[in-house]
Amino acid sequence: MANRHRRRLKVWTLTTLVWNAGLLVGVIGFANENWTSFRGDGSSVVQADLPTQWSPEEVTWQTEIPGYGQSAPVVWDGQVYVTSSEGAFQQDCQVHAFDLRTGDKNWTKQIVATTPVENYFRNSRAAPTCCVDDSGLFSFFPSGDVTAMTHAGEQRWSLSLFKKYGEVQNERGVASSLAQTDDHLYVLIDHHGPSYVVAINKADGSIAWKTDRGDRIPSWSSPVIAQINGRKLVITSSADTVDAYDASTGEALWQHHGLQGNHIPSPSVMGDRIFVGSTTMYGGATDADATAGSNCCLKLTEVEGKPSFDFLWGAERANSYYSTPLAFAGYVYYVNKVGVLYCVNQETGKQVFAKRIGTPCWASAVGVTNRSGESLVYFVLKNGFTLVLRPGDEYDQVARNQLYDREAMLEAQELAAEQRRANAVPSDQVKPKSGPEKVFAGMPETQLHKIFSYGDPMVYGVAVAEDRLLIRTGQTLFCVGG
Template sequence: MVKLRKGTAHVHEAGRHGVERQCRALVALHPRVSPALRLILIVAFAIGIAASTIAEDWTGFRGDGSGITAADLPTQWSPEEGIAWQSDIPGYGQSSPVVWKTHVYVTSSEGPFQQDCQVHAFELQTGKKLWTSHIEATTKVENYFRNSRAAPTCCVDANGVYSFFASGDVTAMSHDGLTRWTTPVIKTYGEVDNERGVASSLAQTDDHLFVLVDHHGPSYLIAINKHDGEIAWKADRGTRVPSWSSPVVAKFGGRDIVITSSADTVDAYDAATGDSLWQHDGLQGNHIPSASVVGDEVFVGSTTMYGGATDEEATAGSNCCIKLTSDGGNPGYEVRWGAQRANSYYSTPLAFAGYVYYVNKIGVLYCIDQATGEQRFARRIGNPCWASAVGITRTDGEQLVYFVLKNGFTIILRPGNEYDQVARNQLYDTRAMMDAREAAEKQRKANAVPADQASPKTGPEKVFAGMPESQLHQMFSYGDPMVYGVAVANDRLLVRTGQHLFCVCE
């Protein structure tokens, strides 16, 4: 089902041309302008062009891995106004949307053992579903609401969309939904001993996809050739603490580097060869939040969690900033700072406009000075974020941070030393929430694993195995609808819940 509202188009060339005209006018008024002033004008012109270049694509988890983009997003909307469209997503999924030109892609799964893995394409302008392609899972994974269900986010490029599922199947499809190849990673390298399933998203370069699997057994990072699905290299990581964070690619010193923040270490690998470049250990709690890369800085998120990290001071210090370095062409790193109180939970930290933002599991937002690591403020924003925050630069140069909370509200802040809230917007009303809750419950019942086929729970999940589902929902705030991920492209904010995709634009 698609619910469509009329949107408004924007002409972004006006902002660029306006800056250009102002710079030329100043030079014309001052024909003997000094080289220093001329340089300032050129920089101002370049900044104006950069700010007015609206991003058309959102190619992977958190876009390019930074969560930063250029867009003219609205600052006010409600269930009655500003929602351009919403579309139903078959099955259930926890991945974020990705965007390539006119297409939006999301994934989901169905069946008691998530045996039906699905990739869906929607039209960005209208929300019309263009196609659904099905992948038969090569490894069974229980369709249990505390398991990962189609949680890994896709990657997309000019050749198509690349998906990864809890079953371990990595698949390449054309933009028309035709399967080019499928690589069964878990079937190839062995079952995953991870009580919550696989949730790590794909990362990419022009040539390769990167898959991270950290669990109680032999863990690894692999690179897959985009053109044929063959394994390019495999980096063994030993037996690890189960983790669900995603790799991210940094460009530094003329090469692509794969950064993994997972299972109590941060590691760097050569993206072309898989060679280990360095490892930073001694961290605690970096099992869920992924690393965020901005320029030559890597921002690490960590959290206390059941069955894992419990030392709050050590965990706070593990929310840190790592600077990429080079010594005679040899890649290295230095730790610039560790936060004193900040804490991430599901969402990845956002470094933007001179600040780094972390949201913990009870919805406290921490703002840290990007240069020093000093805390600027801490504020309860009402709900935790499972979707990672996005930093936006508008064509007029204004910068804003969008926090889409788990319950569908969006907090918009103006970056600064103090909490400066611009707006708080609601995505769906009470009736829509009740409908979504009923649809999710119906989906869970239809996909329930028969009692005689359910595998025994291990680790922390063994404690919860005998509890009623309703009690678990209340304990862990798992009530649908939940916002799992967002994307920004072509002046549109895309918000994904388990069974719906929303588009917000002016």
Template structure:
């Protein structure tokens, strides 16, 4: 073989290896895209994901786009491939329910579709306003509203079916409105309605929109938590942590499998399922759970068991001081994280229930925390706080912050506040049409709105929810959707990211 032949052979080898690497990279990219998604409330119900997220950003750097959302809403975004779906509502009685689709990469709004509400819900700032989060799969996005309307649309916004749950089964006696999000299996969507009347869990067939089964739960106290899917042996379970019990139902038949009673305060936080463990969140609340010791113990860990082919459970531990408030507990990297109503973060050992540390982080979290592992195996927790700051934390036996990142500056905050106030004024219900307040709300009926805002720390903008898809962190406020992404970071700062302390900002 002469020299020219050797050169030609080397060129062929280089081209062959180049082509192999192109195939490998394309396959990897396709695999990554296939894994990109956040298909329901807290993703798969665990709040854990694999992603490449920036650790440091500001209102001027790292925000890829911000999109306006018509109306007002409190639901989390969900993502399938390159489409982001979320909901909002408008009108004095939230008679106009809206589903929106956005492009994940650019933030372009692809479409908005309206669902006419079949029951009326007062558009009041303390009520649920488009709070239930959708679920999405390869075929459709399934939305649910406080009006009780469950609707399936394909990814282009064509309505496939709509089922009026509350109109069918009766008015909900819940002073704050329905806020439970959906959960799903491959064949069904599940809706939980717990209130002062006949309560129930209902399964809706995804293909037809018809009721697959309905499990009666008796009269309950109002709750707003979301059911979650768990696996036990070869069975799928629907786990509900709500109204002072944790219940397991067979996802296919609706059979009640077991119930853990004696809990207190699990009305707002949902359960987290990680493997064979269920982590329950509870909180003290006005007009409801008030025993702090009992409520803390209700922040507990349950192990799913299988005995003689029958699903069961075992309570492994209850916490001593933890309290969840609005956000759901996150079990991640050996720890469980809870944030209470005044912004105290509790870190609990996930095996023993012992407190590792407690730290005031400056603001409560209405969005649930997300545990993120990157491609190199490094783990971080993202706490999106109500005031728009995101605390990025390294998991461990001590409070180890990486950064505290703002989402908006003062001018943007004031503009959002004015827009939300304008929207509220436009949707005021006339006094002669407003329903009398019930339950704890009767106490506040005559108080000025600004006093209630101050008392309960309401105010806009509020970061209600967060989701992760690929290398994007999505944060939703009442009227805006933010995408945080840094294409340039892959990431020299990730090994030793700077600690940016903006606690006093």
């Protein structure tokens, strides 16, 4: 107990020093006001006063989202943005804006998809998360359409990547989210075909640069922005490699290869460290030891003035599944496909503990420091429960919170089933499947739901802004706190 108390005291002291340093700058604007892209700034670490306990009756507000979508929310100046799609071929892409404080819908805008994508629960459905800045909102859909809008919903420009560079060969669809700098958006397309990373000028939708990656295997991970000595890098962890590109020119700077299973989790950046997530998956990575070692940490360095990296460690036992690893308060957290949480030491990669927490996370965990200097980790599980943990060498659960009750869950299941039926692809228009998907093509939907735990309602993404936790399922947006 004494050792445990000293460990907590050390964490508390460090976070208090950080907090006190922040007080020297000023107390105004403590809480993160905006959440500008997938996982915020790419770290999923914020300052906020979030509640630690709640029940379905204590949810601040909830609002229905037309259609169905898997993107996470983004927030700018009190407005929350999410995307969704409708139609048998997701031809109706939608962007929605909600009031952060009330949940009222401010507007919905339609974007006509330029490339059809089957509306099927095994496919990505409006999965890429938007980016937002002071000029407006930037959306990306599995149809390959990138669109810029003002905060009032007026379209500024639209670009069809697939019409420009060719359709993707990825039967599960495109789910990679946008990354951004002040001037550019970045899109990663890895598939069975000519793969690439591309930079788009925010001002007018023109292509700033495109760097080819050769033929790859399908991947759904998202790029993230890192920085070393003032130089911004685009980091991709995808299709068995980690790559760095110059954010201004697209120059390929370095590559770490030999990984296995980093097709779904995205890289996480904290300072000069890159944390990579990998998972075993059907038709892909199957070696548990190799996959564990691919959950690794790289350090950004320079060699003779050129960006480089050092491989610091590969985890002894870890598996990320869909959610991105979280590096926070001296630890790195991973959740696997059967709901086992792995915690490793951030400096060494040595396992600290492993704990079964129930269902897996599709939404990435968030590390939160509140005004008291307390550090907490929020894991929003796929089934809507949120675990709040205190970082440490032992599993220290503060709370387990329910988002919706059984009645609401059953209603959401029926609404999702109705949406699938209404948007079903006519049998004579269903494309033949190949690869792993060919095995599942003839199975009943109920059996596939059971095999892959795809039962609605499912939590796909979260965001934190103005002391509020936003949680998004396929058809509903929830707000806790504030």
